[in-house]
Amino acid sequence: MDIFETIENRRSIRKYRDTPVEHDKIVRVLEAARLAPSWKNYQCWRFLVLTDPDRRALLFDAFHDKNPGKRAIGSAPVIIVVCADPAESGVENGIEYYIADTAIAFEHLCLAAQGLGLGTCWMGWYDEVYLKNVLSLPDHIRIVGITPLGYPDQAPKQRPRKLFNEIVFFNEWSNESR
Template identity: 40%
Template sequence: MDVFEAILGRRSIRKFKKEPVSDELIHKIVEAGMWAPSAGNIQSWEVIVVRDDKIKTELSAAAYLRDFVSEAPVIMVLCANKERSGSIYGDRGKDLYCIQDTACATENMLLAAHALGLGACWVGTFDEAVTHDILNLPDFLRPVAVVPVGFPDEKPYPPTRREIGELMHWEKFSKQ
């Protein structure tokens, strides 16, 4: 799949088939995340891959009872590693770079999932402290994105985007 086809064709998927997702596909998705850019190439993120029904139900509850989260065969939780980035870049690493690294990896994974015929959704609305406890995360890991993954059982119409002029400015910022 051409990169523009993947970017334009990817949609947030919130309805999944029960069909399981193989470890091989999960590995491919994570590897796509590993090839995302990261500050100093230190890849300051980790991913927790969850298949266990009990943990999925708990994660769904922590995401304010979004049923589609637990209904996906797999949930991937992307976490920023503040320690890895902070040890090199100090506060900028802890507060910014590790979040950016994680976001880049997450987007690569969403695109890879789509290219592999899977669907996924970046869920950012969740209770961080509860998610932290459920997954037994150490303090230096900050959960950034909860990503249910599975074979899509819907084909959402692409939501509209802003006009390009609202976002893009030549030379200096200018208000429209």
């Protein structure tokens, strides 16, 4: 699939079929994440892949009932907990780059999944302390995001985006610039 088509067609998927995801597809999306760029190429990211239903069930209570993706956490056949070791990245101008490093890898994963016909949903609204405890993650590891992974059981329309001219400025910081 063409990369632009993949980007244009990706959606946050919050409803999944219970069809299992083939192991080689799980590996391929994680390989795509592994190839992401990072601060000094330190590759601070770590991925905890949960396929075991009992392990996946541990996550559910970490999500607020108002989180629109909570149902997907309870139903998708695979959950990937996207983590980072902040010590394996840098801080510059007050920006903690472990978040950027891991977010890039996360988006590689999401786009690769889209390319394989699989759905994902970046989720950032959860109780990290609770999750680290139930999953027995080491203290120094941060959870940067979580995604369900599976075959979509919905086909959402493209969600709205700001207009090009609202967010892109050529040469001068001005909406008038072209």
